[in-house]
Amino acid sequence: MSEYLILLVTTALVNNVVLVKFLGLCPFMGVSKSVDSALGMGMATTFVIxxxxxxxxxxxxxxxVPLGLGYLRILTFILVIAAVVQFVEMVVKKASPELYQALGIYLPLITTNCAVLGLALINVQEKSGFVKSLLYGFGSAVGFTLVLLIFAGLRERLALARVxxxxxxxxxxxxxxxLLSLAFMGFAGLNFK
Amino acid sequence: MIAAILSLTLLGAVLGFGLGIAAKKFAVETDARVAEIAALMPGSNCGQCGFPGCAGAAAAIAEGSATVTVCPPGGKALAGALAAKLGISIDLSGVADAGPKIAAIAEEICIGCCRCVKECPTDAIVGAAKQIHAVMREACTGCGNCIDRCPTEAMKMEPVPVTLQHWVWPKPVVTEAEPSWA
Known part of the structure; x- marks a missing residue:
């Protein structure tokens, strides 16, 4: 159990997907103007990832692996991710038209969010089991949402500041x-042993 | 090879089928009039109405926040068609149907301040500081954003000039004369 907890904390904070691995920077800059849309984007991306x-x-x-089709990996992964994003888009459109309007172009762009493909490929590389893959994805996505929220909050304050x-x-x-990335570097000192 | 083709086909078919079912299940009822109005619009998304494209203008017209005369390129004909579609009567005698207009610069007044250049959404205005600017007619959508920015009132909207690239043979004029055999 504690192993899974450590995995969650590690992926969300220590190896944060945005600020340490530098994946998924497009929505990080694009949808971080308001906390509301950042939260919506984070939830949608968490679901997709x-x-x-x-x-x-x-x-x-x-x-x-059974068919020896490793060379089709990226192609098939993108296909599956695109399908999942399409599905999420339909659900969001149905469940919350306001969120659908707020996310705008960035919703279909989750397809090309490199964090989604990147995490899937890292899972393959690490040869994780099913539960570990899911947790790895979920933890990273929570880290993504967290950073997006913090950044959106900061930018809302920044909009009022004299720059x-x-x-x-x-x-x-x-x-x-x-600066935020530097701050997250501090988590590298976390030790669970 | 065969396995790759088969598995990709199968994967695509399964995902497509699943998405098709999901699209039916999560279908959102939209105002049918929006699509009908959008079909009447010019569809060039020029932005002269101030809405994000023709679809945005169609949605605004359907919900009543824009008048049927909102579309300059559509002119009188479109306003009449929209009024008929929405079942409202409108006096179109006051609507000027001047045809499409694009921006033009009076070069003798232009001081080369570059303000219109920054305003242009399609980068149709070329020019540098203290150089006389010019409008590239092919790129101008006639949105009119630049007109108010000009400090010397050198910008104005003019009917699209006829050039060798645009000129078309005029349509034959139907003569009103009596046929000779009558």
């Missing part, structure tokens, strides 16, 4: 992202 990690594990171990004209807008956001 967890589902995609499970689906790709089944695909890898039941189809690609020098040359730094206004995207530049100060990048500076902020760098």
């Amino acid at each position: 967890t589902l995609a990690c499970g689906a790709t594990w089944m695909l890898e171990n039941w189809l690609l 020098p004209a040359s730094f206004a807008g995207a530049p100060i956001s990048f500076v902020l992202a760098g």
Whole structure:
């Protein structure tokens, strides 16, 4: 049990998918203007990543490895991820039209979110079991959501701050992202032994 | 090879079938009038109405937050068609149907301040600081954003000039004369 807990903390904080592995930066900068849409995006991405990690594990171990089709890995993974994202899009459109409007173009872009494919491929590389794959995906996605929320909150404050004209807008956001990344480097000192 | 083709086909078929079922199950009822109105719109998404594209304008017209005369390129004909579709009567005599217009720069007044260049959504205005600007007619969508930005009122909307690239043979004019055999 504690092994799974450690896995969750490690993936969410120590090896944070955005700030340490630098995956999924597009929605990190794109959907972090307001906390509400950041939360929606984080939930949608969490759902997609967890589902995609499970689906790709089944695909890898039941189809690609037995048939020796390793070279089709990225192709099939993208196919499955795209299908999952389409499904999520339908559900969001039905369940919450406001969220659907707020996420806009970034919702279908989860398909090309490199964090989704990246986590699936890391799972293959690490040869994790099914539960571990799911947890790895879920933990990373929670880390993604957490960072997105923190960043969105900071940017909401930043919108009220007086920023020098040359730094206004995207530049100060990048500076902020760098500082946040530095802060998350601190988690590298966590020791569970 | 065969295994790869078969497994990919199977995977695609299963996913497609699943998504098809999900689309039926999670279908959202949309206003049928929006699609019908959107079909009437020019579809060029020029943005002159101030809505995000023709679909956005169609949604606004359907819910009543925009008038049927909102579309400049559609002109009088579109306004009449939309009014008929929505079952409202409208006085179209006041609607000027001047045809499409694009931005033009009066070069003798342009001071080269670059403000219109920054405003243009399609990068149709070329120019550098203290150089006379020019509008590239092929790129201009006629949104009119640049007009108010000009400090010297050098920007104005003009009817699309006829050039060698645009010119078409005029349609034959039906003569009203009596046929000779009558």
